Amino acid sequence: MKYLFALIAVIGSIVPAFAAAPTTAPSKPNIVFILADDLGYGDCSAMPHHAEDIHTPNIDTIAAKGALFTNGYVSAPVCSPSRTGIITGRYQERFNKEAGWRNAMPQRATTIAEHLRDLGYATMMIGKNDFGLHLPSKEDRRYPLNHGYDHVLGFDTHAHDYFELTLEIESKAIRPHEGPSANVGPLDFDKGTKDFPNGYTTDIFTSAAIDFAKTNAEQKKPFFIYLAYNNVHDLVEQSPAKYLDPYGLKPIPLYDPSMGSYLDYYHRYNSIGEYVNESDMRKYYLANLASLDEHVGQVLDALEKMGVSDNTLIVFLSDNGAAVNSGGNATPLRGSKYTTFEGGIRAPLMVKWPGKIKTGQTIEDPAISLDLLPTFVEAAGGAIKPEEQIDGVSLLPRVQGVSDESLSGRTLYWKFIKQWAIRRGDWKLVVANQPKGKHVAWLITGPTSKEPQLFNLKEDPAEQKDLSKDHPEVVKELMDAYQSWDSHNGEWGAGEPAKY
Numbered sequence: 001m002k003y004l005f006a007l008i009a010v011i012g013s014i015v016p017a018f019a020a021a022p023t024t025a026p027s028k029p030n031i032v033f034i035l036a037d038d039l040g041y042g043d044c045s046a047m048p049h050h051a052e053d054i055h056t057p058n059i060d061t062i063a064a065k066g067a068l069f070t071n072g073y074v075s076a077p078v079c080s081p082s083r084t085g086i087i088t089g090r091y092q093e094r095f096n097k098e099a100g101w102r103n104a105m106p107q108r109a110t111t112i113a114e115h116l117r118d119l120g121y122a123t124m125m126i127g128k129n130d131f132g133l134h135l136p137s138k139e140d141r142r143y144p145l146n147h148g149y150d151h152v153l154g155f156d157t158h159a160h161d162y163f164e165l166t167l168e169i170e171s172k173a174i175r176p177h178e179g180p181s182a183n184v185g186p187l188d189f190d191k192g193t194k195d196f197p198n199g200y201t202t203d204i205f206t207s208a209a210i211d212f213a214k215t216n217a218e219q220k221k222p223f224f225i226y227l228a229y230n231n232v233h234d235l236v237e238q239s240p241a242k243y244l245d246p247y248g249l250k251p252i253p254l255y256d257p258s259m260g261s262y263l264d265y266y267h268r269y270n271s272i273g274e275y276v277n278e279s280d281m282r283k284y285y286l287a288n289l290a291s292l293d294e295h296v297g298q299v300l301d302a303l304e305k306m307g308v309s310d311n312t313l314i315v316f317l318s319d320n321g322a323a324v325n326s327g328g329n330a331t332p333l334r335g336s337k338y339t340t341f342e343g344g345i346r347a348p349l350m351v352k353w354p355g356k357i358k359t360g361q362t363i364e365d366p367a368i369s370l371d372l373l374p375t376f377v378e379a380a381g382g383a384i385k386p387e388e389q390i391d392g393v394s395l396l397p398r399v400q401g402v403s404d405e406s407l408s409g410r411t412l413y414w415k416f417i418k419q420w421a422i423r424r425g426d427w428k429l430v431v432a433n434q435p436k437g438k439h440v441a442w443l444i445t446g447p448t449s450k451e452p453q454l455f456n457l458k459e460d461p462a463e464q465k466d467l468s469k470d471h472p473e474v475v476k477e478l479m480d481a482y483q484s485w486d487s488h489n490g491e492w493g494a495g496e497p498a499k500y
């Protein structure tokens with residue numbers, strides 16, 4: 001009997017080996033989604049007509065080895081609502097009719113991370129979560145552990161100090177979490193927080209992404225990393241000396257409670273004024289961007305060294321257009337962050353997937369951040385139920401050349417406080433009603449109007465020539481389409497508390 005058990009044990013150990021060998025099921029690709037913050041359309045050297053002082057060689061390799069979208073959009077001209085659109089694949093206005101500055105995470109929307117985790121992925125959110133506030137509880141649906149992530153390292157607000165990352169500074173600071181942006185202290189780390197004395201967020205987030213990729217690559221488990229750097233968002237002046245030195249810049253002082261509240265410190269240095277002039281602001285921005293580019297390069301290199309680069313889908317995107325008040329440049333587009341002109345909503349977008357996406361493609365069809373959810377789900381071998389009513393479409397058939405179907409005729413919508421816009425084909429109707437507030441009042445370039453302006457983006461991407469008087473029938477068609485879209489907004493949020 002003893003020998004019989006031994007024989008069974010031997011057979012048992014052989015059978016799985018034979019069973020495993022002939023499998024031909026394709027392995028799921030890893031997915032790394034890198035989101036830059038406030039990086040302008042013209043501030044990435046992969047983009048045509050980029051600003052002359054821009055050099056982003058590492059980011060550019062994603063486009064060179066994959067596809068570059070020259071008409072890549074986000075669904076909002078500011079951070080939080082744009083990110084709700086990204087992670088749900090739906091216009092954020094579906095959940096809240098007045099989504100603008102604010103944000104909401106509906107309970108019933110399935111997020112990118114939830115889809116991918118269900119498909120067998122290890123998931124991690126790193127960096128800026130951004131629901132516009134320092135979350136009161138880690139049990140909140142908006143906290144990444146509660147919407148699809150196995151692990152999280154980052155922060156919840158619009159901005160966080162790049163260097164001051166300890167409980168000690170948080171406890172000493174005067175109002176360390178005041179308002180939606182000013183935030184200082186330790187980073188969120190899974191169910192708790194973690195101190196990083198002498199740390200720098202861009203380094204920390206990069207290392208975390210590489211470590212998570214390595215751990216899962218060794219276990220041969222597909223992974224999804226949402227790597228949301230706070231570069232190049234305020235405080236854009238906060239970069240290590242090695243990035244400031246080439247521009248002859250000095251580091252700004254670190255926060256000290258003797259300066260007042262953390263919000264006082266944040267406002268003192270985050271825009272052109274007493275401490276930073278316009279020329280230096282651009283230089284601080286360029287230094288901050290040089291850091292982002294170098295760290296993106298470190299992630300790409302690490303994936304290569306791990307041997308997983310060929311089986312990894314990488315997407316690079318910015319969450320909104322250039323923040324001109326922080327040194328950003330929307331060249332050659334009109335407007336900036338906070339506007340529904342192209343400068344606020346068109347962003348650098350590139351996709352790389354070796355062997356699956358032809359290299360060196362430039363795609364002019366409009367794409368939007370809402371497309372990422374269905375793109376990732378399709379790449380992972382999943383499917384989205386029709387009742388989920390995703391607004392985005394998978395970009396894979398287009399970038400893989402398996403479909404000739406063009407995206408050029410699609411209709412896209414934007415709404416931001418009193419501004420709105422709609423694009424259908426090459427036509428764009430935009431209402432550039434001047435937003436109020438000291439940070440945004442001067443950001444709309446050219447005349448503003450409560451009346452819709454019509455532009456042909458193919459001939460006039462910089463939105464200079466209003467054709468509304470020449471094509472009243474197009475104005476009416478687009479006006480009707482926009483109003484029809486807006487009339488259904490908020491329906492997905494019905495019955496749910498508006499949480500901000």
Ligand SMILES: [Ca+2]
Nearest residue numbers: 037038079319
């Ligand atoms: Ca942003």
